[in-house]
Amino acid sequence: MTITEQQNVYDGIEPFPREESEGEARPQGWQIVATAVIVAFPFVAVVLAAVVVWGHLLGTADVLIAVALYAVTGLGVTVGFHRCLTHGSFTPTRPLRIMLAVAGSMSFQGDVIGWVATHRRHHAFTDRPGDPHSPFRFGTGLGGQLHxxxxxxxxxxxTADLTPAEAYAPDLLADRDMRVVSASFPALCLVSLALPFGLGWAIGGTLHDALTALVWGGLVRVAVLQHVTWSVNSxxxxxxxxxxxxxxxxxATxxxxxxxxxxxxxxxxxxxAEPTCARHGVDRWQIDPSxxxxxxxxxxxxxxxxxxxxPDRIDRRRIAQSP
Structure with missing residues (x-):
């Protein structure tokens, strides 16, 4: 059964058909190991952070480095990967496009082309068969929703449900700059950890300062940003x-x-409701730093x-409130 046929019979309640995967190739062993390392970061960060806090080894420089790198890499994902490259919410200059792609890659959330392809597919099949990360894949019962x-x-x-970049991100595959940044993802991850280490050493002057900056500005920062991004999915x-x-x-809520x-x-x-819109928080008091x-x-x-x-377009999308 094709994705289209599965969508035609999907009732919004039952689990997705088990054969709904678009990708035929299974992840290779090294890909599974690499993913496991990235996902394990939160646990490593918690343990190391506990050791640091227990020894009263959290300094002002550590906090400032962590906040600064969280903002740079987080905005690389939200402004760069998401609003710019995935949805075309604005047209950047070439240097800005490259800088945003580099910053987003330093978030440890995957290479830029793969990230964009997966997210475009999510929008094409949101919460229906074909969505790579819908929380309703296993049905709407309590057990299914927890799963x-x-x-x-x-x-x-x-999972083996791979998203083909050729189908969902051909524009990025045709962009030499994006291909280079995508191929540089492992190196950019190392840079993402080397930066807080180097800044900690430069500011504090000791290996101890470099290591605490690495824990907070590297591991903990990456872990928090990963889970915030994944929470938007879930x-x-x-x-x-x-x-x-x-x-x-x-x-979507x-x-x-x-x-x-x-x-x-x-x-x-x-x-x-409006995927290409550059502002997501459109109502009063809705904070939208991106x-x-x-x-x-x-x-x-x-x-x-x-x-x-x-405004007129947004109002047409708004659900009327009962008096």
């Missing part, structure tokens, strides 16, 4: 409010507690053709 939540958060990374399809209409079966940490990505319901950065880039002339929300 699905784990799958959407991290389990999907270990929690932001199960918990929260849905003020805007989306396509059939699409259950707005989850305000994650707004600041995700740089505005957790206004996920509006994003699925949109603020895009506005600054536009003012500097580095981002053009920005797709800002159109």
């Amino acid at each position: 699905g939540l784990a799958h959407a958060h991290v389990g999907w990374l270990f 929690l932001c399809h199960m918990i929260g409010v849905r003020p805007f209409r989306t396509r059939r079966h699409d259950r 707005n989850l305000w507690p994650l707004a600041l940490l995700s740089f505005g990505e957790s206004w996920h319901n509006l994003h699925h 949109a603020g950065v895009i506005r600054l880039l536009e003012m500097a002339g580095w981002a053009t053709e920005v797709r800002w929300p159109l």
